[in-house]
Amino acid sequence: MGSEQPKAVTINVTGFKKFEGVDENPTETIVNNLIGFIQSKGLLPAGVTLGSCTVLETAGDGALPVLYKVLESGTTGVDTKNERVVWLHLGVDGGARTFALEKQAVNEATFFCPDELGWQPMRQPIVAEDGGTSRKRETSCSVEAVLKFLKNKGYDAAISDDAGCFVCNYVYYHSLRFAEQKGHKSLFVHVPCFSKINEETQMQFVATLLEAIASTC
Numbered sequence: 001m002g003s004e005q006p007k008a009v010t011i012n013v014t015g016f017k018k019f020e021g022v023d024e025n026p027t028e029t030i031v032n033n034l035i036g037f038i039q040s041k042g043l044l045p046a047g048v049t050l051g052s053c054t055v056l057e058t059a060g061d062g063a064l065p066v067l068y069k070v071l072e073s074g075t076t077g078v079d080t081k082n083e084r085v086v087w088l089h090l091g092v093d094g095g096a097r098t099f100a101l102e103k104q105a106v107n108e109a110t111f112f113c114p115d116e117l118g119w120q121p122m123r124q125p126i127v128a129e130d131g132g133t134s135r136k137r138e139t140s141c142s143v144e145a146v147l148k149f150l151k152n153k154g155y156d157a158a159i160s161d162d163a164g165c166f167v168c169n170y171v172y173y174h175s176l177r178f179a180e181q182k183g184h185k186s187l188f189v190h191v192p193c194f195s196k197i198n199e200e201t202q203m204q205f206v207a208t209l210l211e212a213i214a215s216t217c
Contacts (some may be wrong), residue, residue: 008083009214012051012074013206015090016167019058020113026194027090028055030206043207048214051085060109060170062117067171071178085184086141086213087175090206091168093190097197099150099157099205101143102188105173108133110165126173137176141187145216146209153208163188185217 013034015027031053037043038050054070057063074085093100107130109121125133143159150157163169172188179186189209191202 006047008047008049009086009217010049010051010074010083011086011088011210011213012054012070013088013090013210014054014056014070014171016056016058016092017116019116019167022092022094022193024194025058025092026191026199026202027092029194029199030090030191030202031055033203034206037203038207038210041207043211045211045214048210050210056171057116058167059115059117059119060111060121060167061119062115064174067174068178071175074184075182084217085182086217087179087184087186088209088213089168089172089175089186089188091164091171091188091190092193093164094193096190096192097156098192099155100160100190101147101157102139102160102163102168102172102190103143104136104138104161105163105169105176105188106133107131107135107137107173108165109170111167112165115167126170127177130177137173137180139176139185139187140179141185141213141217143187146187146212149212149216150205150208155205155208160190163190187213187217 015031114120175186
């Protein structure tokens with residue numbers, strides 16, 4: 001008997017707009033320019049498709065309808081028997097100098113400042129039916145394999161167990177939960193500001209990250 005053909009992979013990407021303390025979010029620029037960058041460079045391997053690229057409001061509860069509309073759109077026209085769907089969420093860590101692969105999200109909404117719609121929860125469960133704020137959800141992507149791929153390409157990256165106390169963790173938790181229900185995969189990656197790692201390098205990094213996800217997840 002012949003071996004099964006590998007499934008095609010569609011990777012959908014999100015970033016965020018500005019928020020308090022970050023007037024220019026690098027992930028907004030990356031996501032807005034990613035399709036053109038990939039097309040101009042011809043960087044994706046065969047069988048890998050860059051799906052939707054969406055910039056989200058940096059907000060939690062008030063932005064949920066938009067988030068779920070985006071997530072649901074990733075199922076449209078997808079042949080789940082022959083195609084894998086992966087969600088890649090990008091967020092900025094203003095103090096970072098390297099890239100961070102987020103291994104998990106926690107069911108706790110505690111925002112260090114109000115989000116862009118004025119919401120500032122404290123120690124609330126993100127999804128009440130999931131139980132208390134200690135509940136965690138882990139990505140089904142092999143972050144160790146993704147990290148190895150990136151390091152072999154020369155990128156300084158690390159694995160993180162803490163997606164932060166803001167919208168990044170909030171969106172990631174919802175995405176991991178949705179992905180589990182739909183049979184998708186989800187991964188959140190924090191990037192530095194462009195002042196720490198320039199735009200061209202970060203665009204190349206994300207292109208390599210797409211390749212890493214496709215080959216390891």
